[in-house]
Amino acid sequence: MLRLKFRTFYTYVLRRPNGEPFYVGKGIGFRVLNHEVEADGDKGSYKLNIIRQIRLTGAEILYEIDLFHPDEVTALERERELIRKIGRADFGLGPLTNLTDGGEGATNLSPISKEKHRTTLSGISGEGGERDIVNTYFHGLHPAAIGIASIPVKPLSEFKPNKARGNTKPESRKAFLRQALALLASIRAHGVTPVAIGSRIPRRFVANDVPAIIENGVLSRMLNSDIVRVETGHRPDEEVLVLTERGFHELSAAL
Numbered sequence: 001m002l003r004l005k006f007r008t009f010y011t012y013v014l015r016r017p018n019g020e021p022f023y024v025g026k027g028i029g030f031r032v033l034n035h036e037v038e039a040d041g042d043k044g045s046y047k048l049n050i051i052r053q054i055r056l057t058g059a060e061i062l063y064e065i066d067l068f069h070p071d072e073v074t075a076l077e078r079e080r081e082l083i084r085k086i087g088r089a090d091f092g093l094g095p096l097t098n099l100t101d102g103g104e105g106a107t108n109l110s111p112i113s114k115e116k117h118r119t120t121l122s123g124i125s126g127e128g129g130e131r132d133i134v135n136t137y138f139h140g141l142h143p144a145a146i147g148i149a150s151i152p153v154k155p156l157s158e159f160k161p162n163k164a165r166g167n168t169k170p171e172s173r174k175a176f177l178r179q180a181l182a183l184l185a186s187i188r189a190h191g192v193t194p195v196a197i198g199s200r201i202p203r204r205f206v207a208n209d210v211p212a213i214i215e216n217g218v219l220s221r222m223l224n225s226d227i228v229r230v231e232t233g234h235r236p237d238e239e240v241l242v243l244t245e246r247g248f249h250e251l252s253a254a255l
Contacts, residue, residue, distance in 0.1 A: 008068050009075035011082060014047075015062035017054060023047050023097050024066075024082045026075040032063055041160070046089070047097040076103040130155035130210045137207035141184050142255060144177055152182035152218035156204065156211035156237060179227060180254035182218045183241065197248045201228070204237040213237055225250070 012032040014023040025031065039051040054061055066082065069075040079102035087094020088101075134155050139145050187195060189205035189212075204213045213236070222228045227247030231240040243251070 009070075009072050010068045011066040011075055011078045013064040013066055013082065013086075014051075015064060016050070017057075017059040017062065019062065020095050021064075021086055022050050022095055024079060024086065024102065025098075026069075026072075026079040026102075032065070036061065045097070050097065079103060130157060133210045134207045134212045137210075137212075138181070138185055141181060141188060144255075145181050148178055148181060150178075152178050152215055153185045153207070153212050154215050156213050159213050159215070159237070176225065176227075176250050177254045179218055179222050179225060180251045182214045182222075183228070183243075183247075183251060184255060185212070186214060186241075195243065195248070195251065197243060197245050199243040199248075200231070201241045201243060203239040203241055214241070222247075227251070 009026060009028050010032075011024070011026045013021045014025075014032075014035060015021050023035070025035075027034075035047065036051060039048045039055070051061060067078055069078065083096060083098050083102045086096050088096045088098055090099060131154065134153060135151050138148075138151050138153055183201055185207065186192070186201050186203065186205040187199075189207060190202055192199055192201055203219070204211065206212065216236075219228075219230075219241075222241070223230070225246070227244055227250050228241040229244060231242060233239050
């Protein structure tokens with residue numbers, strides 16, 4: 001049984017069923033086990049894909065606690081040492097899926113990792129999947145859409161139905177623009193015209209033949225901004241957003 005000292009830093013290694021290491025990390029408490037929790041989500045990475053593949057075969061990930069450390073600094077030093085010794089796959093030096101040299105922060109990213117990071121921020125990976133199709137549709141809505149780093153709509157196949165909630169953070173003009181563009185994505189797809197106070201905008205829409213949806217975070221912001229109210233359905237993709245008076249004015253001002 002894996003026994004952890006909750007308040008002590010440690011370094012660890014994740015291994016394939018055949019014993020080959022594929023990830024090195026440092027942590028405290030149950031950090032070593034969090035990677036499997038991440039793999040339950042829809043985030044994509046080489047490390048998480050390996051975990052998913054292992055599960056599909058019915059096998060188990062092997063966990064190794066390398067060393068316990070008196071403080072975080074020595075844990076980080078050991079993490080760097082292990083990554084250097086075993087070798088990163090992205091540099092062709094070993095089997096590790098780590099994308100940095102360890103020791104906190106994105107140090108020594110490979111060219112592939114740098115490019116992937118850049119294209120993720122821009123919203124287009126170039127791989128031609130549903131995400132690219134939806135993001136391309138979004139970028140074509142309005143010239144300002146190109147400058148939105150975090151695109152507020154996503155393929156329905158990637159949507160996780162968490163309840164959207166308002167928050168108390170004040171909204172910037174850029175935040176209102178992002179909200180307006182999310183609404184515009186559905187307005188254009190559904191041909192909602194003319195747009196007016198009380199217009200009913202389905203949360204779900206189709207972008208270039210790909211079912212898509214306004215994501216949870218931006219909907220929470222819309223509720224906080226009081227630019228829409230929600231007519232709930234049996235499922236989030238059946239929800240309808242009703243444009244408020246403020247929403248109509250913000251949409252008009254933003255676009």
